[in-house]
Amino acid sequence: xxxxxxxxxxxxxxxxxxxxxxxxxxxxxxxxxxxxxxxxxxxxxxxxxxxxxxxxxxxxxxxxxxxxxxxxxxxxxxxxxxxxxxxxxxxxxxxxxxxxxxxxxxxxxxxxxxxxxxxxxxxxxxxxxxxxxxxxxxxxxxxxxxxxxxxxxxxxxxxxxxxxxxxxxxxxxxxxxxxxxxxxxxxxxxxxxxxxxxxxxxxxxxxxxxxxxxxxxxxxxxxxxxxxxxxxxxxxxxxxxxxxxxxxxxxxxxxxxxxxxxxxxxxxxxxxxxxxxxxxxx
Numbered sequence: 057x058x059x060x061x062x063x064x065x066x067x068x069x070x071x072x073x074x075x076x077x078x079x080x081x082x083x084x085x086x087x088x089x090x091x092x093x094x095x096x097x098x099x100x101x102x103x104x105x106x107x108x109x110x111x112x113x114x115x116x117x118x119x120x121x122x123x124x125x126x127x128x129x130x131x132x133x134x135x136x137x138x139x140x141x142x143x144x145x146x147x148x149x150x151x152x153x154x155x156x157x158x159x160x161x162x163x164x165x166x167x168x169x170x171x172x173x174x175x176x177x178x179x180x181x182x183x184x185x186x187x188x189x190x191x192x193x194x195x196x197x198x199x200x201x202x203x204x205x206x207x208x209x210x211x212x213x214x215x216x217x218x219x220x221x222x223x224x225x226x227x228x229x230x231x232x233x234x235x236x237x238x239x240x241x242x243x244x245x246x247x248x249x250x251x252x253x254x255x256x257x258x259x260x261x262x263x264x265x266x267x268x269x270x271x272x273x274x275x276x277x278x279x280x281x282x283x284x285x286x287x288x289x290x291x292x293x294x295x296x297x298x299x300x301x302x303x304x305x306x307x308x309x310x311x312x313x314x315x316x317x318x319x320x321x322x323x324x325x326x327x328x329x330x331x332x333x334x335x336x337x338x
Contacts, residue, residue: 058300058335060085063328064122065302068093068259070324071317074113081119081319084328089114090301092125097331098249100126100149100161107152114156121156122299123199123229123258124149126163128187131204134169135179139186146187150194160258162229163187163198165205165217177213180206185221192225199229199258202248206233211251220256228255231303233262234284237272242281249287256291260303261331274305274310276330289338303332 067077067089075096081089091099094110102110114121126149128142129135149161166180183205184200191198200217203207207217217228230252237242242265263280264272277284288300304327 058288058338061087062298062337063300063302063332063335064088064090065324065328066090066092066125067324069304069306071322072096074110076317076321078113078119078183080324082117083325084332086328087118088120088122088299090123090125090299091121098127099124099152100128101144111152111155113124121153121158121161122301123162124153124158126161127161128161129180129183129205130164131167135165135166135171135176135206136169139183142187143190146190147194150151150196153196160169160197160199160227160229161191162201162258164201164203165207167204171211171314172301176206177216181217181220184226188221188223188226192223192282196205196225197257198226200226201229201234201260202252203234208238208248211247211274214248214251227257228252229258229260230256230287231260231262232284232287233260233264233272233274233280233303233305236264236266236280237262237274237305239270239272239280242266245282246318249283253290253294256296257298259288259291259296259298259300261300261334262303262305264305276306276327277302277334278330285334285338288335292338300335301303302327311316 070080071077168176207213210288232245263272263282265280306323
């Protein structure tokens with residue numbers, strides 16, 4: 057059985073305000089949070105006054121902050137966009153991470169823009185290499201998610217990135233739901249796990265299955281084809297001591313709108329309970 061203190065979540069999928077997010081986790085008996093959006097603004101991009109209110113609420117609740125979910129190099133940013141935005145997001149985040157004792161900040165690996173082939177690869181690798189250099193000097197760890205971007209295009213890219221950037225300040229947050237969510241065959245998640253397993257320090261619990269048209273349908277953990285329990289069991293046998301963080305996506309991606317707050321909160325709580333039950337069964 058895995059201690060529930062190692063279970064957390066990206067609570068903006070259940071509530072917009074930091075107070076609401078903390079309350080959800082208190083209801084689940086959790087004492088930590090993975091920060092991404094608060095009132096629709098990313099934790100790495102909000103102004104200092106807004107962040108101070110968020111941090112104060114977390115400190116007052118005596119919660120741990122296990123990771124920042126930044127937009128650095130994500131689906132909205134290409135390898136042709138000005139690099140300064142990503143650099144500034146990282147540098148703005150560093151003192152915030154230090155204040156909250158947060159070790160990890162999630163990044164991705166850049167969409168192509170108009171770049172193709174080796175041009176895309178070179179641009180993405182060089183940018184992530186520079187971000188890693190900054191992180192190394194600032195005492196934080198970048199966790200690369202197998203989501204949008206060059207490295208997540210195929211497992212071979214993932215391996216190559218880490219061969220070219222072996223620093224321990226670049227590690228992996230593994231999300232077993234992403235390959236299928238992006239249109240890959242369900243079996244591809246195994247290949248991505250093999251490419252990432254030695255560098256995983258954080259894990260997102262997400263599950264889904266393909267519908268009749270091949271579109272991913274997000275579901276409760278264990279109901280899909282993303283092998284969450286199997287991967288977690290393997291990691292535990294390897295001596296993994298990191299966190300497991302729920303990212304349900306049950307009501308659609310976080311940037312969609314239209315879901316009632318009550319339904320979001322209820323769905324998030326149910327997802328958390330089912331994730332906890334899954335961990336207890338291992």
